[in-house]
Amino acid sequence: MDGSMVLPVIIFLPLVGAAAIALIAPSRSTVLKPVAVATSAATGALTLWLMAAFDKNDGDFQFTQLTEWIGSAGISWHVGVDGISLFLVVLTGVLFPLAIVACDPPHDAKAYYIWLLVLETGCLGVFLSLDLVLFFLFFEVVLIPMYFLIGSWGHENRKYAATKFFLFTMLGSALMLVGMLTLALLAKDYSDTGEITFNLIELANSAGELPTITARWIFLSFALAFAVKVPIFPVHTWLPDAHTEAPTAGSVILAGVMLKLGTYGLVRFGLYLFPEASRYFAPLLFTLGVIGILYGAVVATMQRDLKRLVAYSSVAHLGFIVLGIFSINTEGIEGGLLQMVNHGLSTGALFLLVGFIYERRHTRQISEMIGLQKAAPVLAAVFTVVMLSSVGLPGLNGFVGEFLILAGAFVAHRWWAVVAAAGVILAALYLLWAYQRVFHGTPDDANRSMPDLNWQEKLVMLPLVGLIVFLGVYPKPVIERMEPAVNALIEHMEDIEGFESPTVDDRPEGSFEDLRTLTDDYGSDEGEGH
């Protein structure tokens, strides 16, 4: 296959599958699921091929394709993948087929699979777009399939949750559109050609010329859109509703893939386009991240609904990722990126497990479940592994990401890292306590007869658990592919803004004193700038 065609194929293959499903006659409803599984699995296989063919020493965009689309407005079809987006693409490619296999819709299977596949196209498009408008189109259009997934196949409060989800996200992106247009129109004056363009790479070079204040305003408009999507405290309130009310596959995709649209946007369009503004607003953002870690954990502890508990744990985990990204150093950003993948795997798996339990018990209330371990030992074992990954147990994937984030944050902003580390303990508290209440004890009549995982569910959990363990033991294949891109990003930021990113590597072996001087230097450097 020609290298430049692989990304369009990856993006549009699910859409082709959706179109095929739309054409299937109602009388042949049994082939709906196989077609959906086949297309999403084929897409997943292509993303794995992409990972294998990816040049791990190249920090630049690979497999790029650039075609003019709407020439008069400077909009082009421009896609490409680098170490930052690669694993999010793979995560999307892996999670969708698993989510489709794992749960069957109770009604309207045709529309359900169409929306899921359209959603996959949208998510892949967001991660692979290198044109601001193209990115925005995909970023915004994913709302529609998710809106219908929540609204049509969700739980009791689904209409409210779907509308809230839609409006919150749209509110954020509405301002981003204004910011995006302002950026492109102002940057036109600083570009070589004098033509308007939304090309990310060209804008990244000319955006540095913008007046500082203007760039900060535009950054804020972007940051708000991504903050809603992540979600960062205090604009997170749509998340518990949407995640709780969504059908299982919807929750898996929401938590596993769609929250990453926001964090990915912060890295790709926040840090990359606005180095100065990112650094200026970093204290605000990582403080909100830390608040999110603690707030999410405390609220999760209080939940009576198991699904809502997992939803709030996402707020905490995403707080970690934001903290890592806005440490603005290699460790922090790498940790953030890795944690995006980890969170997708572990929270996706948790939502699947909660969904399996719900299908059997028709309740999500923790108080109605007890002693499930006796009734369903395999489910309990899988839940244990996934939960421990979410807690950040060494040897599982969550630990690697959180460690890198805390290392990066410690170098940049020590006390925030100290507080954030407490969040890890809280995560252990709420998850272990929930596990204890649901799985331990003697099962009562309602819980005694709960069936264990069937072969199909085991098949779905197997790759997830395998990846959780693999990334915990041997994260190198992932990190070594991310590193050149992250370094290139930091270099770009240093070029544009002329600041030195603090790194752990500069520090002499084990010297705490030197580390402190380093962070002090960084602090004073920041003070001079403003």
Add this chain to the structure above:
Amino acid sequence: MLSIFAQVDIPHIEWLPLIPHVVMAGAAVVLLTIVSVAGRWLPRWFPAAWTVAAGLAVLATAIPVWIRAWQEGPHSVVAGSIGVDGFSVFIIVLLACTVVLTALVSDGFLQRESLDGPAFYVLLMLSATGGIAMASANNLIVLFLGLEILSLAVYVLVAMHLRRAESQEAGIKYFVLGAFASAFLLYGIALVYGATGSLNLIGIEGALRTNDLSDNGLLLAGMAMLLVGFGFKVAAVPFHAWTPDVYQGAPSPVVSYMAAGVKAAGFAALLRVFFAGFGEVADEWQPVIFGLAIASLAVGSLMAIVQTDVKRILAYSSISHAGFILVGVQAATHDGVASVLFYLAAYAAMAIGSFAVVTVVSGPGDEGTALDNLRGLASRRPLLAAGFTVLLLSQAGIPFTAGFWAKFEVITAAVDARSFWLAVIAMLAAVVAAFLYLRIVVAMFLDAPDPDAPRLHIPRGPALAITIVVLFTLAFGIYPEPLLSLADDAWLNLRLRAH
């Protein structure tokens, strides 16, 4: 008598640019004649088919005018009172398409309501003739004549449903308020004449260029009066009060035409007079448009939320769209004009389609326009619901619909003119408006259908119209370039030659 005519200087008349006007008006008169002479031998669908053919003929005759405007640049004919430019041709084409689609929607409606007859179509074409005159008028009197032809026909169309009191009431209401608006407009024309000494936009523009009239009270008062008149036609706040009542009361296909055609003609006249005529004193009127835009966006979006009738919801949403279009007008740049044209085209498609769906769903008597009547439409008529959803999402400005690019262009024009806050407010209003479109989508897809609901009959005409506008919306949502460049080429400029 004869001596008077001898003194009148009959201008040289160039017919080519006038052919669209003549075809549209002629088609109306000929239809009336044919039906009154040979009515009983003609099939029931004849008037509708005739109207569709007339609209298509106008489309065809617009092509040579466009080519001429393209080759010779914008210019005026007939003593400088008719402008030949891409702008007027764009609006003429838009109006012709509106007439074709409205005729398609009306056919089944008139049959269902037993209102068959040529009158509806004759008035529709006459009204469009007025719109064409407004879009190409370079003379304030010609413009006023066009506006009156357009309005008088619509007053009657609104009251067309003889057995519905609401329709009569809406007709009276629209007529009385519209007469006031016309009076304001005429008074404004007189004041502008007093200030500039000309009724011709070229003359006015020249007077403003050579004299500093920016604090001339007569001119300012005249411009304010003109804005009242145009604001009424395009349903901008605070001149919008009639809109919800009239939209609710008028026969649904007429509302299609009002939302798409009358609004387009109103904006065409507004741009012609203010952008082309008063362009020199743009600093004086831009703040007023700014205020009108914000008021329309806010009132339109917020008031729509509390409505329970689909026609009223769409009426308020049309007010909100008027606010959006005013954002493009406010930019007072060529890009702003192009964005307005694109928006008008995209909005015409959404509005005609949406009201066509309402026409179909409302059922006998045109009564079933409550939100509850749409409940569970997705399970009763999946394709109709899907089409309506596309149109609603386009109105909300969701990507891959023409409505997205319409908003995109308008916001680009506003940002380029450094009206950042207006752009921000417009986008916030778009989010509020998205809520009301979602309400309709929720009703169609997520609410259970009423088990007693009668089976919906979708006549072929509306089905065809809805299909066309949905395809239009999606096609230009995915690849808007042709329409964008067409709008961009549609120059509105008076400064070149005047014949």
